[in-house]
Amino acid sequence: MASSTNIPPEIIEIILLKLSSVKSVLRFKTVCKSWNTIISDPVFVRNHLENSPNNLFLSKQRPRIEGGYPLFKLEGRKFHAADAVPIPSTTNSNSIPYETVLCECNGVLLLGSSRFDYSEKHVLWNPSTRREIYFECPYAYSRTCTQNRGICYDRLTDDIKVVWITDKHYAIYSCKNNSWSEKKLGIEYRGFFEGIFVDGATYWVLRDDKYTIQIVYFDPRTDELKGLQKPEQLNSDCDLTISVACLRENMCLYSVSGE
Structure with a gap:
């Protein structure tokens, strides 16, 4: 039987993409450095998500505390309700739930x-693996000030x-x-x-002090x-509310008009 070192990396990637369980894929990162590199590649992550037979989608609507985040499965171009995912809670005795989705990147939710000021306590959560990272922002940002959040994956430093x-x-926060x-x-x-995380950077559509629309992005290579x-x-005369989204790995700008 041939060892993994004799198998071309392209074939290994195809085999790994066939694994439907995210937990199984993550376990294979410890096999060797080359497998870890393949699995950590954002292109592999995207391809695995697209090829996943489960086609599960998590609703961003605030869930019921006892029910968790609702999941929906795509079958035959129609969505069907699936089992809910329990809400992450703090480890203290109060077990206060984190029930508000602020942003997302490659399946990781912030x-x-x-029940908290959003500038204080947060959790990074992967619904597929149920892994959680709790943290607090150390800076005293006022609740009334503008706060725009985003998640970015730095491919160079993983x-x-x-x-x-x-x-x-x-x-x-690293x-x-x-x-x-x-x-x-x-x-x-x-x-x-x-x-919105697109092609290695996170983008926002904001307005400057002159109320002019600006497209701003975070570069993880320089943290700028x-x-x-x-x-x-x-242009400067645009008074529409512009939103940003990711459409087929491209940044998409759109405005919802009531007319």
Whole structure:
């Protein structure tokens, strides 16, 4: 029988993509460095999600405390209700649940609790593996100030980073190092939107101090917020509420009009 070292990496990747269980795939990361590299690649993660036969979707609507987050299964182009996923809770005696989805990246959710100030206690949660990371923001951000959050995966360091954008600062939490850092903003941004992770960066559509629409993204390689050239349609006279989404691995801008 041939050893894994004699099997081309392309064949190994095809075999790993056939595994439907996320837990099984993650266990194979410990086999060797090459397998860990394959499984950690965002392209592999995306392909595994797309090829998963389960096709399970988690509803972002606030769940019932006793019922958990509702799951839906896609079958024949129709959604059907599936079993719910229990809500992560704190480990203290109060067991306060985190029932608010703030943002998402590669299947990892940032959750907050309506019983806390959203700038304080949070949990990063993977519903597929049930793994949780609890943390608190050490910076005293006011509840009334602008807060825009996002999650970004740093492929180079294999690190998940949580980004907080406030009026005049932005903070970065590194899961790998379990550490925080804070930087000043050159422009004061306004808005309350979640960031969208697309092709290695996390994007927001915000407005500056002149109420002009700006597309801002977080670069995990430098831990810096940068501006992106925006479409001509988003000029200074645009008064629409613009949202951002990920559509087939592309950033999509849209506006919902009541007309």
